[in-house]
Amino acid sequence: MGGVNRVSRTKSGPVGANLFAVRSHNTALVLDLLRGAGAAGISRLELAERTGLTPQAVSKITARLREAGFAAEAGRRASTGGKPRTVLRLVPEAGHAVGAHLDRDELRAVLVDLDGAVVGERRAALDLGGGSRAVLGVVANEVSGLVGEALGGRDGSAGPGGPSGGLAGAGSLLGVGVALPGPLDHARGVLHRVTGFPEWDGFPLRDALAERLGVPVVVDKDTNAAALGLSVGVCGGAGAGRAEGGGRSFAYLHLGTGLGAGLVIGGEVHRGARTGAGEFGHQVVQLDGPACECGNRGCVEVLCLEAVTRGEVREAARVLGVGAGNLVGLLDIDLVLLGGRTVAGAPEVFVAGVAEVLAARARREGAAGESVPVRVVGGERVVAEGAAQLLLAPVFGRAAG
């Protein structure tokens, strides 16, 4: 492009920093703070204080951002005795991303802007067992249609399975994030045997979809996507999440037809070496307990779901709490979020049950032991919105998708 030297990032190990890296880092930092400030905006001087950069550096960075259309001036603060501060805000419509949640029987796709606000949504029936060709067709079609009607790109009316047009026309589209239940390789974008659908094993979903749509695609586990999306609200705010002490960390526990977790440690989603982290449900909490379909015995998942089936929701919440307690102790996180259809069925019971176990933990720890807060996150779109964040996160300096 403009002769800018970028660090080669192919299979990079520890990577050296150059000036391009410095600019990227600081720009992302400022964008993150702008996002955190939301409609209220933030002044240059505040940006300087929060980043540790000099006001002049912030002025330069924001000037670039304004020229590129990512930021704009938005009024002034009250004066405190001198020239009033000019408020800057993010221009949300400067960038968009699609988040697609592929569940066993349904596809849900959302189009979000830089702020993460949903500006378009589509739902479609999906049969994950119906073969990669058909599934790919449905996904490509819905995404193209969604983008077309909202951003004016070429629409995707070529029909299911047909060669739907590329999306390169929609200039502000950063790409498409896809979230699925099964185990997969986030780094390579390849699926492993999706639970119950062995024919997907080894399918290069990311590359296949990227080629078809002509925009970048990122693939991740559903719980990771949800956790990423939630981290924008929890840690994000003002990027303050990445502060001292390793930053804000939390766990998102998803209890639906199964039980899984997404972990955010120090403001970043922790996926582990093989995108396998977050296997919370098959944590053993009862040695030689009842058999789980995973082949083990006494997993949290089977204990929890059996209790739900028996109608003993309180017991299910207690078991979930024990698992959450183990996790809190192991990672010393700040927050536990609960979600999923089963939780949605009796949110207060689950929050109370988990919180009680964690409170007991805190009491045992004594003195400084404040109990870790527990909250429910609602909405059927948590995963889809998080999937879109897979593309937005790198813009704001979070680990690359």
Added chain:
Amino acid sequence: MGGVNRVSRTKSGPVGANLFAVRSHNTALVLDLLRGAGAAGISRLELAERTGLTPQAVSKITARLREAGFAAEAGRRASTGGKPRTVLRLVPEAGHAVGAHLDRDELRAVLVDLDGAVVGERRAALDLGGGSRAVLGVVANEVSGLVGEALGGRDGSAGPGGPSGGLAGAGSLLGVGVALPGPLDHARGVLHRVTGFPEWDGFPLRDALAERLGVPVVVDKDTNAAALGLSVGVCGGAGAGRAEGGGRSFAYLHLGTGLGAGLVIGGEVHRGARTGAGEFGHQVVQLDGPACECGNRGCVEVLCLEAVTRGEVREAARVLGVGAGNLVGLLDIDLVLLGGRTVAGAPEVFVAGVAEVLAARARREGAAGESVPVRVVGGERVVAEGAAQLLLAPVFGRAAG
């Protein structure tokens, strides 16, 4: 000093990068690779490949390091058709650090060089319950003596409890790392109620010792220190630990009079917001199981240690394995290390028992599921050596102590 502008790091949140930060980062990266190369050394071009920097940049950086005495030329490689590569190596004696392991009844202090090699050691009886004054005296005395006899600083013969001299004279001494069993605040260097010794609650150990010795002091939990020390060998090697996929991650499980863990995630020690991470022993694996002294029921620690007491070491290993399996599933780590006196009593049994549980896990996962390796780490000095790394780690670009 030289008019170099540093970023103010007081209570920094997300911090902007400036040129000083770039230089620090790249210098640390090169030092880390030099350390990883060990006596074999590494050439400038290899450094350039590994860091992604240009050869010229590496030449500049290594020139600075050579001038400062941290690196030196060490022979040449065989030519591959042109000018042979010049091999560079770390100069280990350019820097030293003290690691002190405070256990319930013993103090063990080691002096290590930049390579982490032990160049001096001292042991002394210690009564953690004997009051802060006495303990501080013993520690200061032993550390002063150790440094004095090895580095020629002022010796610490002022006697126990007496005003031992500062260590500022020993130029290459980076500081003192202290590791203890109890819960504490790593960031502030303040102890919480050390298990069994409530009188330590709130004691500012770091500042008290730093003032007394006149060198920087860093405090951490014993398991964290051990994990940090082990990470130098495991991840470290060539800094390659911090490579793709979040980097090399492992858990160190310490089974002695208690059961705790140190976690390394992506090459960095994970301490959690309150230095509370790694509470592995009080993970519940048997709902409503036998009471643990922590006040909970069915903790791994109580199950494991009771089995050992009964002489059922295999069962203890299995229980430990279940806990390890939970951890592996949750974090998707690459390696499990076992240590501590109890493990040392029957290392093969514990490795086999834990490995068996993890292998079963891998089989259930199917296809790509390679079992996570399990190894024993020996030596009574693991914690003390790791404590010294609390000071060395920042030099090599690991998170600040």
Added chain:
DNA sequence: GCACTTTGGCAACAGCGTTGCGAAAGTAGG
């Protein structure tokens, strides 16, 4: 001895945040 390859330093360069300074835009007081 000659051609070639590879290493690595010197000098000029572009780009980053920083500093010094001044214009702009308010408040406070006469």
Added chain:
DNA sequence: CCTACTTTCGCAACGCTGTTGCCAAAGTGC
């Protein structure tokens, strides 16, 4: 209304970073 003061924020010069172009040094292979 005018003056004095405070605060914001941009322009220009600056120092420092890694990068590029070029060339000497030091080997191998014929």
